[in-house]
Amino acid sequence: xxxxxxxxxxxxxQKARKELLATGGDPTNVILERILSPTEAIIDGRKTLxxxxxxxxxxxxxxxxxAAGQKALADFGTGTTxxxxxxxxxxxxxxxxxxxxxxxxxxxxxxxSTGYAANLGTLAALCGAGDNIMLDADAHASLYxxxxxxxxxxxxxxxxxxxxxxxxxxxxxERCGRTLVVVEGIYSMLGDRAPLADIVAxxxxxxxxLMVDEAHSLGVLGEHGRGQVEADGVLSQADFIVGTFxxxxxxxxxxxxxxxxxxxxxxxxxxxxIFTAAxxxxxxxxxxxxxxCLRTRPQLRERLWENxxxxxxxxxxxxxTVGPEVSPVVAIRVTAREQALAxxxxxxxxxxxxxxxxxxxxxDGGSLLRCSVSAAHSPRQIDRISEVFAGLSGLVxx
Amino acid sequence: xxxxxxxxxxxxxVNLLRDFIETEKVLNPDTxxxxxxxxxxxxxxxxxxxxxxxxxxxxxxxxxxxxxxLSDLTDFVMRSGAMP
Numbered sequence: 188x189x190x191x192x193x194x195x196x197x198x199x200x201q202k203a204r205k206e207l208l209a210t211g212g213d214p215t216n217v218i219l220e221r222i223l224s225p226t227e228a229i230i231d232g233r234k235t236l237x238x239x240x241x242x243x244x245x246x247x248x249x250x251x252x253x254a255a256g257q258k259a260l261a262d263f264g265t266g267t268t269x270x271x272x273x274x275x276x277x278x279x280x281x282x283x284x285x286x287x288x289x290x291x292x293x294x295x296x297x298x299x300s301t302g303y304a305a306n307l308g309t310l311a312a313l314c315g316a317g318d319n320i321m322l323d324a325d326a327h328a329s330l331y332x333x334x335x336x337x338x339x340x341x342x343x344x345x346x347x348x349x350x351x352x353x354x355x356x357x358x359x360x361e362r363c364g365r366t367l368v369v370v371e372g373i374y375s376m377l378g379d380r381a382p383l384a385d386i387v388a389x390x391x392x393x394x395x396x397l398m399v400d401e402a403h404s405l406g407v408l409g410e411h412g413r414g415q416v417e418a419d420g421v422l423s424q425a426d427f428i429v430g431t432f433x434x435x436x437x438x439x440x441x442x443x444x445x446x447x448x449x450x451x452x453x454x455x456x457x458x459x460x461i462f463t464a465a466x467x468x469x470x471x472x473x474x475x476x477x478x479x480c481l482r483t484r485p486q487l488r489e490r491l492w493e494n495x496x497x498x499x500x501x502x503x504x505x506x507x508t509v510g511p512e513v514s515p516v517v518a519i520r521v522t523a524r525e526q527a528l529a530x531x532x533x534x535x536x537x538x539x540x541x542x543x544x545x546x547x548x549x550x551d552g553g554s555l556l557r558c559s560v561s562a563a564h565s566p567r568q569i570d571r572i573s574e575v576f577a578g579l580s581g582l583v584x585x
Numbered sequence: 586x587x588x589x590x591x592x593x594x595x596x597x598x599v600n601l602l603r604d605f606i607e608t609e610k611v612l613n614p615d616t617x618x619x620x621x622x623x624x625x626x627x628x629x630x631x632x633x634x635x636x637x638x639x640x641x642x643x644x645x646x647x648x649x650x651x652x653x654x655l656s657d658l659t660d661f662v663m664r665s666g667a668m669p
Contacts, residue, residue, distance in 0.1 A: 552625065
């Protein structure tokens with residue numbers, strides 16, 4: 188009998204982890220020992236400025252959000268202990284779904300346990316064998332994973348290129364009637380926005396439907412924070428809008444909103460909705476409080492964008508290659524993986540935490556240090572981030 | 586491009602593949618795209634986009650996982666071109 192080989196596939200990741208550890212620590216396993224504020228934590232015993240949290244509005248420690256969570260803990264307990272289909276929904280779940288639909292001015296809303304599940308669940312409900320998905324090439328891994336779950340034919344179009352989408356839909360011909368176009372509002376790696384007005388025009392011309400993932404744009408874009416669909420004036424033409432609670436709303440969970448009544452049937456057809464535990468009451472309560480903050484405090488969005496403009500301009504002026512447009516995601520692009528690792532470690536040693544992103548997760552095969560800006564950052568903190576990277580530019584440009 | 590002509594299809598794929606690999610690599614129908622040529626997933630995606638444009642066809646990623654060799658790729662592209 189031959190020896191089991193099932194675990195052989197871990198030899199590659201094991202080798203990669205050893206190589207990462209040899210560089211001075213594992214950037215993918217940072218431990219935040221204590222949270223001091225939305226923008227500061229103790230990491231490795233050292234006070235560290237957080238510039239990679241996606242905490243866009245800085246709501247994670249807002250007193251009203253915490254109070255809402257504490258009250259829900261006391262009123263409803265620690266967990267739901269089951270799926271909504273089998274164990275029932277709490278009034279909180281329905282209330283959040285109604286509030287989300289009302290926020291967008293759409294008819295229906297559905298809450299998922301995570302943003303990842305929202306993407307999987309929406310795709311799995313909408314598409315199946317015989318259907319087609321036309322996916323932006325730079326779409327998030329959760330969208331790719333969701334596509335795999337559907338059994339549909341999966342096609343890609345060139346990132347943010349409405350003309351390329353048009354060409355590829357034309358090739359599908361009559362199959363467009365059973366096609367879902369999938370894009371994001373703001374793309375998570377480089378912070379660039381989808382040209383949604385152009386994409387909507389194309390999908391309408393071919394009779395396809397559109398799903399927009401606003402994970403990084405909810406609370407960030409649009410006059411009322413409704414995302415890129417609002418900023419581009421196409422909210423009512425985006426057939427299904429998906430988002431997460433884990434970024435600008437400072438919680439965990441995800442949602443889908445739509446005017447299509449079929450969304451209400453996802454409860455019976457979407458496996459990632461059905462076969463998982465319902466979101467915790469405290470999490471739903473903090474999300475509702477955070478959504479209220481998002482709606483009533485536009486000054487948070489204004490501060491976020493002041494900080495984004497300040498950091499983007501500073502990092503660019505140092506000479507780093509950054510993403511194509513100003514965004515709360517400020518990506519420092521580095522060609523060589525070794526340089527990116529060195530830059531990340533050096534920034535950490537100087538007390539600035541960012542996200543290190545290595546291939547194949549990056550869009551172009553390069554590496555990047557991904558900074559995300561928060562409304563809670565002070566101008567002094569933004570300047571500190573850029574000072575650190577100015578001092579380290581020799582690691583990349585030397 | 587006539588997708589009924591397998592030889593021409595193969596030749597065009599070799600031509601497209603040249604942009605993604607070192608010039609001295611020898612290509613034959615049994616050449617493995619990942620194991621022999623070292624193509625990364627992102628390069629395979631870029632190659633697929635080029636193939637779609639050159640042949641004016643749609644290539645679903647669904648069956649791509651089964652493509653190992655240049656010969657497999659030729660068959661896969663010809664099947665994709667024959668799709669309704």
